[in-house]
Amino acid sequence: MGLHRLQIRGTLGQRVLGLLLSPDDFLEKSGDIEEVRTALREERGTVPAGLWMGWQMIKLIFMSAMVNTYWRVMMWRNYLKSVWRNLSRNKTYATLNILGLALGMSCALALFLVVHEELTYDHYHEDSHRVYRISETIETATATRHYAPIAWPMGPAVKEKCPQVEAVVRVYRSQSNLIKKDDKAFYEDAVFFAEKDLFKVLSFTFIQGDAVTALEAPNSMVITRSMARKYFGHEQVLGETLRRNETDYTVTGLVADAPRNTHLKYHLIASLKTIEDERWMSNWWGTEVYTYLKVKPHVDVAGLQQQMVRLGDEYVGGSWASGKNLVLFELQPITNIHLHSKLRYEIEAPGNLTMVRLLMGIGGLVLLVSCMNYINLASARSVTRAREVGLRKVVGAHRGELIRQFFGDALFMSVLTMGVSLGMLALGMPLFNHLAGTAFGLADLFRPMTLTAAAVIVGICGVGAGVYPAILLSAYPPSGILKGTATRGKSGRSVRKVMVIFQFVISILLAVSTLIIFDQIHYMKQQYPGFDKAQKWVLPVRGGTNSRENLSEVKDALLGHPGIQRITASSSVPGRQMGNYAISIVDEADEKNQGMYHLYFDEDFIPAYQIELLAGRNYEAGLQTDVSDWDRRSSGGFLVNQAAMKAFGVTTPLEMLGKRLKTGAGARIGPVLGVVADFHFKGLQSAVEPLVMEYFTPNLDMLTLELQTQDLHGVMAHAEQVWNHFYPEIPMDAFFLDADFDRLYRAEEALARVAGAFTVMGLIVACLGLLGLSAFTAAQRTREIGIRKALGASVGGLLVLLSKDYMRWIGIANLLAWPLVWLLMRRWLAAFAARVPVTPLPFVLAGAGTLIVAVLSVSVQSYRAAVVNPVKSLKHP
Amino acid sequence: MMVMKLLSRSEEVILVTIMKLGDKAYGVKIREQIEQDTGSLWSFATIYRPLDKMTRNQLVQKVKGEPTAERGGKSKFYYTVTPAGEQALLELQMAHSRIWDGLTLKSGL
Numbered sequence A: 001m002g003l004h005r006l007q008i009r010g011t012l013g014q015r016v017l018g019l020l021l022s023p024d025d026f027l028e029k030s031g032d033i034e035e036v037r038t039a040l041r042e043e044r045g046t047v048p049a050g051l052w053m054g055w056q057m058i059k060l061i062f063m064s065a066m067v068n069t070y071w072r073v074m075m076w077r078n079y080l081k082s083v084w085r086n087l088s089r090n091k092t093y094a095t096l097n098i099l100g101l102a103l104g105m106s107c108a109l110a111l112f113l114v115v116h117e118e119l120t121y122d123h124y125h126e127d128s129h130r131v132y133r134i135s136e137t138i139e140t141a142t143a144t145r146h147y148a149p150i151a152w153p154m155g156p157a158v159k160e161k162c163p164q165v166e167a168v169v170r171v172y173r174s175q176s177n178l179i180k181k182d183d184k185a186f187y188e189d190a191v192f193f194a195e196k197d198l199f200k201v202l203s204f205t206f207i208q209g210d211a212v213t214a215l216e217a218p219n220s221m222v223i224t225r226s227m228a229r230k231y232f233g234h235e236q237v238l239g240e241t242l243r244r245n246e247t248d249y250t251v252t253g254l255v256a257d258a259p260r261n262t263h264l265k266y267h268l269i270a271s272l273k274t275i276e277d278e279r280w281m282s283n284w285w286g287t288e289v290y291t292y293l294k295v296k297p298h299v300d301v302a303g304l305q306q307q308m309v310r311l312g313d314e315y316v317g318g319s320w321a322s323g324k325n326l327v328l329f330e331l332q333p334i335t336n337i338h339l340h341s342k343l344r345y346e347i348e349a350p351g352n353l354t355m356v357r358l359l360m361g362i363g364g365l366v367l368l369v370s371c372m373n374y375i376n377l378a379s380a381r382s383v384t385r386a387r388e389v390g391l392r393k394v395v396g397a398h399r400g401e402l403i404r405q406f407f408g409d410a411l412f413m414s415v416l417t418m419g420v421s422l423g424m425l426a427l428g429m430p431l432f433n434h435l436a437g438t439a440f441g442l443a444d445l446f447r448p449m450t451l452t453a454a455a456v457i458v459g460i461c462g463v464g465a466g467v468y469p470a471i472l473l474s475a476y477p478p479s480g481i482l483k484g485t486a487t488r489g490k491s492g493r494s495v496r497k498v499m500v501i502f503q504f505v506i507s508i509l510l511a512v513s514t515l516i517i518f519d520q521i522h523y524m525k526q527q528y529p530g531f532d533k534a535q536k537w538v539l540p541v542r543g544g545t546n547s548r549e550n551l552s553e554v555k556d557a558l559l560g561h562p563g564i565q566r567i568t569a570s571s572s573v574p575g576r577q578m579g580n581y582a583i584s585i586v587d588e589a590d591e592k593n594q595g596m597y598h599l600y601f602d603e604d605f606i607p608a609y610q611i612e613l614l615a616g617r618n619y620e621a622g623l624q625t626d627v628s629d630w631d632r633r634s635s636g637g638f639l640v641n642q643a644a645m646k647a648f649g650v651t652t653p654l655e656m657l658g659k660r661l662k663t664g665a666g667a668r669i670g671p672v673l674g675v676v677a678d679f680h681f682k683g684l685q686s687a688v689e690p691l692v693m694e695y696f697t698p699n700l701d702m703l704t705l706e707l708q709t710q711d712l713h714g715v716m717a718h719a720e721q722v723w724n725h726f727y728p729e730i731p732m733d734a735f736f737l738d739a740d741f742d743r744l745y746r747a748e749e750a751l752a753r754v755a756g757a758f759t760v761m762g763l764i765v766a767c768l769g770l771l772g773l774s775a776f777t778a779a780q781r782t783r784e785i786g787i788r789k790a791l792g793a794s795v796g797g798l799l800v801l802l803s804k805d806y807m808r809w810i811g812i813a814n815l816l817a818w819p820l821v822w823l824l825m826r827r828w829l830a831a832f833a834a835r836v837p838v839t840p841l842p843f844v845l846a847g848a849g850t851l852i853v854a855v856l857s858v859s860v861q862s863y864r865a866a867v868v869n870p871v872k873s874l875k876h877p
Numbered sequence B: 001m002m003v004m005k006l007l008s009r010s011e012e013v014i015l016v017t018i019m020k021l022g023d024k025a026y027g028v029k030i031r032e033q034i035e036q037d038t039g040s041l042w043s044f045a046t047i048y049r050p051l052d053k054m055t056r057n058q059l060v061q062k063v064k065g066e067p068t069a070e071r072g073g074k075s076k077f078y079y080t081v082t083p084a085g086e087q088a089l090l091e092l093q094m095a096h097s098r099i100w101d102g103l104t105l106k107s108g109l
Helices: A002-007 A012-020 A023-044 A046-089 A091-119 A154-161 A225-231 A301-315 A334-340 A353-380 A382-394 A399-436 A448-474 A478-483 A493-526 A551-558 A605-609 A642-647 A653-657 A712-726 A737-780 A782-790 A795-830 A841-867 A870-875 B009-024 B027-038 B044-056 B083-100
Strands: A131-139 A144-147 A165-174 A178-181 A184-187 A191-194 A206-209 A220-224 A241-244 A247-255 A268-271 A290-295 A326-333 A536-540 A564-570 A579-585 A594-600 A613-616 A638-641 A660-663 A669-676 A691-694 A702-707 B060-068 B074-081
Touching: A012 A023, A012 A046, A023 A046, A023 B027, A023 B044, A023 B074, A046 A091, A046 A399, A046 B044, A091 A334, A091 A353, A091 A399, A091 A448, A091 A737, A131 A154, A131 A334, A154 A165, A154 A290, A154 A301, A184 A225, A220 A225, A220 A241, A225 A247, A241 A268, A301 A326, A326 A334, A334 A353, A353 A399, A353 A448, A353 A493, A353 A737, A382 A399, A382 A448, A382 A478, A399 A448, A399 A737, A493 A737, A493 A795, A493 A841, A536 A712, A536 A737, A551 A564, A551 A702, A551 A712, A564 A605, A564 A712, A594 A642, A605 A702, A613 A653, A638 A642, A642 A653, A642 A669, A642 A691, A653 A669, A660 A691, A702 A712, A737 A782, A737 A795, A737 A841, A782 A795, A782 A841, A782 A870, A795 A841, B009 B027, B009 B044, B009 B074, B009 B083, B027 B044, B027 B074, B044 B060, B074 B083
Parallel strands: A191 A268, A220 A247, A594 A691, A638 A669
Antiparallel strands: A131 A144, A131 A290, A131 A326, A165 A191, A165 A290, A178 A184, A178 A241, A206 A247, A220 A268, A241 A247, A536 A702, A564 A702, A579 A594, A579 A660, A613 A669, A638 A691, A660 A669, B060 B074
């Protein structure tokens, strides 16, 4: 058929006719008309013959269309009528069916939104398949580290040496930015400095300004629409000035806000020329700047990759720190960054591919559960439908037509249901966003992509749910059905059993997983992280003004309030980012240079955070020799944690005390003063990493206030007053340490919430199915129940009789789900350094929970059947 | 007496024409023959509508012929009247004669 249609050429009329008619009919009819036309052409000329043919075609088309559609409409009207009658005859059944399926569809669609966004990160860039980012791998004797930002001179080197590259752009992320316009001042995180070719490599939507020149001059800045509104209140911003820290910038471009699905979520982009500094940017030893490039079309990327490796060898190979380090530059497709990048200092925390897969799996499962519901209820009701089938067969319906009818039935249901579920989703969107930590709107729901997905889901559900009833029901012999001897609902009983068990396996699986995930989060939060996170209020001092200049005055002023016990200044606090720099032990035969996290603080940090000293001493107050000095390149001494000690290859803290450490490329040298017990300065998901601590004043940008008070408001008011006195220019942006630290578990909490929500959904759907099924069984056994009652059966006994099958099935489902979930969760937990022991409790809880919910939904119907007066039920036809 | 389902006038005309044409009955020829016999030139749609219906009801049978040069290598489709078709014609004839039985029109010609 398809082939035939493709072959049809010729006039429009012929093509239309070709669509309406079967191949043979078309061949006959158009052949006839053409034959007469050929004769006519000789008689009266081409034009009249053509006109005649057109007229004949039109008439024929009308005729065929009339005949075809008339009967089709009649058939469909009849089918729809029977679908509608079936629905309205049994409203409970219809409601359960539609509700169950709608829940499943909403879940699937919501998850599609999430998964689609995750999978299309950075696909929107023009020619995104030609856009790459250069990453840098540094291999030392002890560790291999992969960095997202790379050395400054690499970008220009590539531009110079690789002709197959169309454009290269370096993007520098600025960490502390205080942006001001008149009296409006805010900290901004997403401030980037970029070269002018940025817009050649990545795609931006320019509203005002010229993409070619916008970032050419120093002190120019391109801002997004929301930034324009935030600082200027309007969008006519070209030529306006905006102040960042101590420098003024001219706005040279206005772009649309960054889309949600990009790893580079920009707000303000300034020209790199502004901060250009030859000494800084000619350094091959740092990993500081993100470098993107776009290759020319049809370029051999593997070849370019080879060239990158050679460039690395040429400039840095073997030369960094006594020749023991290897440096490797690699190309990373921009579309892979979000889900596949495992690099250090990534601009945005990358997405979690496992999570995406998990969500896809959960969505699919919930959809499957609800499809099974439909199948179960449809097959259970097959007895009633069987009469209809019998009658249709008697009046001449073919099996094929019946199969089509049942598919149509299911499709119609699923279209209807999709309507319901789109409505549900539109209403439930805020809730979903809250649960999953997303920001979808109604517009996302009605995008072509989503609607396509909806159509696919409808198709899958329609076919998936229709196939079983279609085959089962259409196979009944009409004589048997009409005589009433056809298998009364027995057929398909084992299939129903399997499906109910499967549904509950999934529900239990989700339930146990959710409980264990919650358990794990709770465990991580409860576990002592190695430091005291209670009663700590942190005030970061950012925006060009360092606290070091008047640190002691600020401290004294703050301590004026009795609620503030102690104050310590540090470069960072647990839970926040820390710098990672090279460090080595001096005078060892094999001088290993390795990257370690660095934390700078004053003498009050260790006591305030109650970090345990294993050996040596803390910095002493007033002891100038303990303080490192930038200008004299001397270190006052280091504290290291156990992990760092082990990384240095030292076994006992006492041994460590004698060593001398050297930072970076020999910038500062000093002795190890003390060894502290490991404390979790990152989340408890991972093991504690090596940490080196130093009393180094230039970076003490965070003040931690140890509080002991009931009067929190008083303390805050006092702090604000002091703050405004010393830093009138900078907004105060304080946070509580414990809450801030717990944010590290956001990803897990989102997972737990989503899993929890879907557990509930899956369970509701499964119970809806159970409700329908038990209602059906009860109805079928009305007479049996009547007889049993007449013979003296009790209501309780009948309840057991009617429910025991289901209970057995759910028991089996539990037995199947438990080992599965155990294996699954063991794998999930394996990724955590601190993991909760798996106890039988979640299993028992989930098992008992599902059992109770199932018993409740079954006994509603069973009870109703059991209490009916037997006189009534025996009269039941 | 059994209730009869009579052929329509156009069905009748087409059926008879097919019988008359014998093994040469295909769309174009049928149309020409009808023009000869009745003086009116039917459109193809007018012919095919009853023809398709009769094909479905198996009063006529459609056979695909060999590809012919005059139609540019395309096949003609020939129609023959099935026994059921002949039966229908016979019934129609009988009905005609019963209807007209005992009535004579005065011809003005």
